[in-house]
Amino acid sequence: GQSLEQPSEVTAVEGAIVQINCTYQTSGFYGLSWYQQHDGGAPTFLSYNGLDGLEETGRFSSFLSRSDSYGYLLLQELQMKDSASYFCAETDSWGKFQFGAGTQVVVTP
Amino acid sequence: ETGVTQTPRHLVMGMTNKKSLKCEQHLGHNAMYWYKQSAKKPLELMFVYNFKEQTENNSVPSRFSPECPNSSHLFLHLHTLQPEDSALYLCASKLAGGPSGANVLTFGAGSRLTVL
Numbered sequence: 001g002q003s004l005e006q007p008s009e010v011t012a013v014e015g016a017i018v019q020i021n022c023t024y025q026t027s028g029f030y031g032l033s034w035y036q037q038h039d040g041g042a043p044t045f046l047s048y049n050g051l052d053g054l055e056e057t058g059r060f061s062s063f064l065s066r067s068d069s070y071g072y073l074l075l076q077e078l079q080m081k082d083s084a085s086y087f088c089a090e091t092d093s094w095g096k097f098q099f100g101a102g103t104q105v106v107v108t109p
Numbered sequence: 110e111t112g113v114t115q116t117p118r119h120l121v122m123g124m125t126n127k128k129s130l131k132c133e134q135h136l137g138h139n140a141m142y143w144y145k146q147s148a149k150k151p152l153e154l155m156f157v158y159n160f161k162e163q164t165e166n167n168s169v170p171s172r173f174s175p176e177c178p179n180s181s182h183l184f185l186h187l188h189t190l191q192p193e194d195s196a197l198y199l200c201a202s203k204l205a206g207g208p209s210g211a212n213v214l215t216f217g218a219g220s221r222l223t224v225l
Contacts, residue, residue, distance in 0.1 A: 004151070031212055042111050042216040043152075043199070050212065087152065091212055095140060095205060096165060099152040 004100035006088055011106040018075045020103045022088035025069060032064050032071045033089045033097070043087060047073065075105065083107045112136045115200050115217035123225050124190060130220045132183040132200030140205040141183040142214065143175060146197040158183065159205045190224045197221050 006022045022032065031050040035043040047055050049064035049071060061074040075082055085102040092098075113134045122128050132141065143155040157165035158177040172194075174186040183200055201214040 008149075033212065033214075035214075035216075040218075042113070042218045043201075043214075044111070044216070045213045048212045089152075089214075094164070095159070095203070096154065096157060097142070097214060098154065099144075101149065101151045 004088055004090060004098065006086075006100040006103050008101070009104040009106065011108065012078055013108050014078055014080060016078050018078060018105060020073045020075070020086050020088075020105070022071050022073070022100060023069055024071075024088075024090045028092040028094075029066070029069075030091045030093045032062070033091065034060075034062050034073045035087045035089060035099075036084050037087065037102070038084045046086075078107050080107050080109070111215050111217060113200055113202055113215050113217035115198075115220050117220060118218065119221045119223075121223045121225065122187070122190065124192070126190075127186070127188040129187065130185040130198055130200075130222075132185075132202075132217055134181055134200075134202045134215070134217075136202060136215060138202035138204055138215070139180045140203050141177060141180070142201040142203075143183065143185055144199040144201065146199055146219065152199065155185075187222075190222075192224050195222055195224045 004024045012018045033048045034046040037043040047062035054063045059076045064071040087099050087102045089097045089099045116131045141158045145153040154167045155169045156175045161177050176184040197219040199219045200217045
């Protein structure tokens, strides 16, 4: 089967840095994505890693290590609007996306 | 708006009712997905359609019946549901195959279903 593990909740103050780890166990792994979902909203795409290494998009970065079946999302210079749930998702070569249970990020003043 | 529109946004139905959820996208995508989202649980993949053909049925009970008449529209027909089927049902789309863009799902805002 397939499963992704990520922490259920992280709390940090404005301006801080948060790292959300994600481990996966699957065959046919193709890539790892990250999505953000605000309460009552649609999940929105943040970042994708198909190869090992770091992908940077503004304040958000994502990292993948295939040999460790591990990735993370790094949120820098946290802002109040970053309070949301963050999901890692692994893709197989057939275009099937499996999601983790999500990490609730709470940003405090 | 994400470009993927789901209706209705909220639905309350009894266990004997028949209702349908609708999803529409005009992003030029040709793969469409239904996911179920329950509190504190991973998004559960239900169905996948590529170029109008169903390519994935993730062991979904037959009381959920998908329909994809064309690449822009996706339906989820509901009948004789159970209270545990209450959840947020999310539709998503993407480009099937190909280079960049093929690994990005665009989600709708979801249809919140309550089964009494």
